[in-house]
Amino acid sequence: MRVRVRYSKLGKVRFISHRDGARLWERALRRVAVPVAFTEGFTPRPRLSFGLALPTGAESTAEYIDIELVEGTTIDGADADRCLLTELSAALPIGMDVQVIAPLESDAGTRRKSLQDEVTSTTWELWGPGVEGSDFEAIADRLLAADELPLERERKGRRHVDDVRPLIHDLRPDETGTRLVADIATVGRGVRPAELASLAFAGTARADIRVLRTQQWIEQDGERREVLSLPVTVNALARGLSA
Amino acid sequence: MDRPDDSLWAQLEPLLARVQKPARYIGCEDGMGSPDHRPDKVAWLLAYPDTYEIGLPNQGLQILYEILNERPDAVAERTYAPWLDLDEQLRAAGLPLFSIDTHRPAGDFDILAFNLAAELVYTNVVNMIDLAGAPLHSADRTDDDMFVVVGGHCAFNPEPLADFIDVAVLGEGEEVVGEITAVLHRWKGAGGHDRQAVLRELASVPGVYVPALYDVTYAEPTPGFTQGPIAAVTPNRADVPATVHKRTVADLGDWPYPKRPLAPLTEVVHDRLSVEVFRGCTRGCRFCQAGMITRPVRERPADQVRTMVADGLRQTGYNEVSLTSLSTADFSDIEPSVLGVLEDQQAAAPTGPDGMSLGCGTTINLPSLRVDAFTVGLAGQVASGRRSGLTFAPEAGTWRLRTVINKLIVEEDLYGAVESAFSQGWTRLKLYFLIGLPTETDDDVLGIAELAKNCVKIGRRHTTRASVTVSVGGFVPKAHTPFQWFGQNTREELQRKVQLLRSATRRAGNVNVKWHDPAATTAEGVVSRGDRRLGAVIERVWRDGGTFQEWGEQFDLDRWTAALDAEGLSLDWFVFRHRRADEVLPWAHLSAGLHHDFLWDDWQAALAESGIEDCRWTPCYDCGVCTGYGIEHVVASPVPPAGGSQGTGQDLSNGAAVPLHLTFTPVDAPSRRATDMAGAT
Structure with a gap:
């Protein structure tokens, strides 16, 4: 059976790379004795699949990992909450907390899409010392009103100009007016939050802009839903940032 | 809080x-x-003067971190050398060196304590002192400044750093850090005035050396040079010991540390659990400083090893453990011990062999393999998964030279080990050698190529993919070893020997040669046996931007030679010159317990190509350590391990009646040949 886990990456641990995060998960799962299945072959690896990579330095309250458990494992809801949520959070560094664990239904006969393929868009918050006092409303209006937003990128050593306007679904200030909220597409080449920041806050060093991923969305039949929604509204930022 | x-x-x-x-x-x-x-606690900032990836796994630092934090009168945090980019950012922002635990400024700590594992990090030490905001020179520090302390293997000759440090600690730190804490705790409690008085009090703690309390005078220049050796090192106060002796923990079983091993969040050089199974080594390899200064052998009780492995794996979630020591296969009853560790892991695994919980697929790593078939068999039993590479260190290419360095591996041992490795599925072997050893001739260098080719031949019988990598490092003589009197090979000579080896293996498929940069070996040689006159040189190299000298892309020998020139000091004198028996070596007032006569006699035995046995299983030859310090080997088994090639009845005295003698002429042309050293009696 497979379980899907939603977790956070907040505070100091935002500086850990995606790859390092994978190693941390392996150690944490071993410490909690989660019966993770292994791949076949000469060098068996645990069957873990990580979602969209989070850039080093970015924070998130919506990271995902799928874990394949050894055959015959069952987890009831209470057990999952008590053991896995608490114990895994304790085994992970401060700032990485497991928020939701849900079993994945096995689709008989069909191979499941990977997390990366399922997610169609993500929501981000952008703020930071470099953009304090910016008029986020005006920035959002400007970018959304544009017919096209050309962005120069390098691919295979060659310069390309891509129009990323279609990839920006929405831009708005948050409730406090101190952060820019962005819904952006992840399908195809997608647009990275740092690229969005360069369009929204031209001239500001990327290092001075903080980014936080708050949601990952799956679009199906015209409806979008979160990969796993949080059961209650938790102020996830309260933990970890004081680390 | x-x-x-x-x-x-x-x-x-x-x-x-x-x-x-x-x-x-x-x-x-x-x-x-x-x-x-x-406020009343003594705050230690434990520093490793290289990057986090190199420093985090350091066991000495982890042990002291934990021991200090267990004390009610101390608190300890850690710091590592910030890489060039952060160094630049910190200086631009006016921010100091900081602890990585709670990100406090270094200036909040009473002690900045460095672990010195290599000589080329000394410029990083100076940089970190500067970044910490302390006056660079100990002479300029006042009551309000931190105490700069160094420990670790290189602290056995801390003289090149004497200008910058307040204290050097000789030997093992477990006990002495508490004693230093107690002195400084009392001093802080009394107001923390009179730094000189507390330094004198620290100097009365056994193992603690305060360089400022000793005066060094120099003799007339050596003929052919503008500088001479040390005339005398004299305490400048009556209550300071004339000789400072190292500290040694009598029983490793009393110190089951680290109890809470640090598991990093990012990849580091040894990314696995480490459990130290014994300390000290009396194999007697004459080039090996670690083996000389950590005597005697003290094994950890086998059941404690099992407990530490089980606890450490459970706490960290690692599935790989290194059983560390200077030669782990020499641990008494090593085979039942490692098999016991594996049994514990299998018993602890609640999910069976196909799950990923604790204990499943645990790999035991045996570093510093002894070169024999038994050892390889053992490695085969404990390594799970892919067998990619295995490393041996024969160190020298011929039996003759191995008797000189007392690394008494016969070729049959090596070939047996190699046969065993390839037959068990390993395909790549790495062989470590030193070049530039005393009495080395071109035949010895070519012997390396022969050994490597023979190993490939053996491998080919098992797999067409068999390959051997020969890794050669230039030999740097170290303080407190029988080779401390030997004049190091010049950079050009080392380069010539590397080329010789490369030509000899060029047509041998599947033999790859890798070598350490002879220029870096030369710089290491400057500092390794240097004296206080080098403080100004180190400072110049640092001011010229020469940090991270262990990193090839940052190293430049020209910085060192320019700094030596600017100070009117001779590279040849420090590095390439043979020392006489009566020369006052810069560390003569510092003792690892080894008698001068023992070291000199062993040096002479080396030149006579005469080996000595391992004293943990044979009668004492009185090197001075056990007798001088009233300690003993702690070894569970009274007999040598099965298959061990030393101490198993080999005829070690070859009866060389006419010992070779080194000629004490100044260093000459680049192509100085080792044969020059075999002069008449």
């Missing part, structure tokens, strides 16, 4: 977004303490 106000985190965070590998600087590891700072 942790007072957030003391943390620089808010100022550091924007800088970390601008540097490579920011995870180096965040702390947050499993096993990190929650340092409880109080």
Whole structure:
């Protein structure tokens, strides 16, 4: 059976790379004795699949990992909450907390899409010392009103100009007016939050802009839903940032 | 409690977004303490003067970190050398060196204590002192400044750093850090005035050396040079010991540390659990400083090893453990011990062999393999998964030279080990050798190529993929070893020998030669046996931007030679010159317990190509350590291990009646040949 886990990456641990995060998960799962299945072959690896990579330095309250458990494992809801949520959070560094664990239904006969393929868009918050006092409303209006937003990128050593306007679904200030909220597409080449920041806050060093991923969305039949929604509204930022 | 106000985190965070590998600087590891700072406590900032990836796994630092934090009168945090990018950012922002546990400024600590594992990090030590905001020279520090302390293997000759440090600690730190803490705790309690008085008090703690309390005078220049050796090292106060002796923990079983091993959040050089199974080594390899200064052998009780492995794996979630020592196969009853460790892991696995829980697929890593078939068999039993590479260190290419260095491996041992390795599925072997050893001839260098080719031949019988990598390092004579009198090979000579080896293996398929940069070997040689006159040289190299000298891309020998020239000092004199028996060596007032006569006689035995046995299983030859310090080997088994090639009845005296003698002429042309050293009696 497979379980899907939603977790956070907040505070100091935002500086850990995606790859390092994978190693941390392996150690944490071993410490909690989660019966993770292994791949076949000469060098068996645990069957873990990580979602969209989070850039080093970015924070998130919506990271995902799928874990394949050894055959015959069952987890009831209470057990999952008590053991896995608490114990895994304790085994992970401060700032990485497991928020939701849900079993994945096995689709008989069909191979499941990977997390990366399922997610169609993500929501981000952008703020930071470099953009304090910016008029986020005006920035959002400007970018959304544009017919096209050309962005120069390098691919295979060659310069390309891509129009990323279609990839920006929405831009708005948050409730406090101190952060820019962005819904952006992840399908195809997608647009990275740092690229969005360069369009929204031209001239500001990327290092001075903080980014936080708050949601990952799956679009199906015209409806979008979160990969796993949080059961209650938790102020996830309260933990970890004081680390 | 942790007072957030003391943390620089808010100022550091924007800088970390601008540097490579920011995870180096965040702390947050499993096993990190929650340092409880109080004004009356003695606050230690334990520093490793190289990057986090190299320094984090260091066991000495982890052990002291934990021992200090267990004390009510001490608190300890850690710091590692910030890489060039962060160094630049910190200096531009006016921010100091900081601890990675709670990101406190270094200036909040009473002690900045460095672990010295290599000589080329000395410029980083100077840089970190400067970045910490302390006056660079110990002479300029006042009551308000931190104490700069060094320990670790290189602290056995701390003289090149004498200008910059307040204290050097000789030997093992477990006990002495507490004694230093107690002295400084009393001093702080009494107001913390009169730094000179407390330094004198520290000098009365056994193992503690305060360089400022000793005066060094120099003799007339050596013929052919503008500088001479040391005339005398004299305490400048009556209550200071004439000789400082090392500290040694009598029983490793009393110190089951680290109890809470640090598991890093980012990849480090040894990314696995380490459990030290014994300390000290009396194999007697004459080039090996570690083996000379850590005597006697003290084994950890086998059941404690099992407990530490089980606890450590459970706490960290690692599935790989290294059983560390200078030669782990020499641990008494090593085979039942490692099999016991594996049994524990299988018993602890609740999910069976196909799950990923604790204990499943645990790999035991045996570093510093002895070169024999038994050892390889053992390695085969404990290594799970892919068998990619295995490393042996024959160190020298011929039996003759191995008797000189007392690394008494016969060729049959090596070929047996190699046969065993290839037959068990390994396909790549790495062989470590030193070049530039005393009495070395071109035949010895070519012997390396012969050995490697023969190993490939053996491998080919098992797999067409068999390959052997020969890794050669230039020999740097070290303090407190029988080779401390030997004049190191010049850079050109080492380069010539590397080329000789490369030509000899050029047509041998599947033999690859790798070598350490002879220029870096030369710089290491400057500092290794240097004296206080080198302080100004180290400072110049640092001011010229020469940090991270262990890193090839940062190293430049020209910086060192220019600094030596500017100080009117001779590279040849420090590095390439043979020393006489009566020369006052810079560390003559510092003792690892080894008698001068023992070291000199062993040096002469080396030149006579005469080996000596391992004293842990044979009668004492009185090197001085056990007798002088009233300690003994702690070895569970009274007999040598099965298959061990030394101490198993080999005829070790070859009866060389006419010992070779070194000629004490100044160093000459680049192509100085080792044969020059075999002069008449």
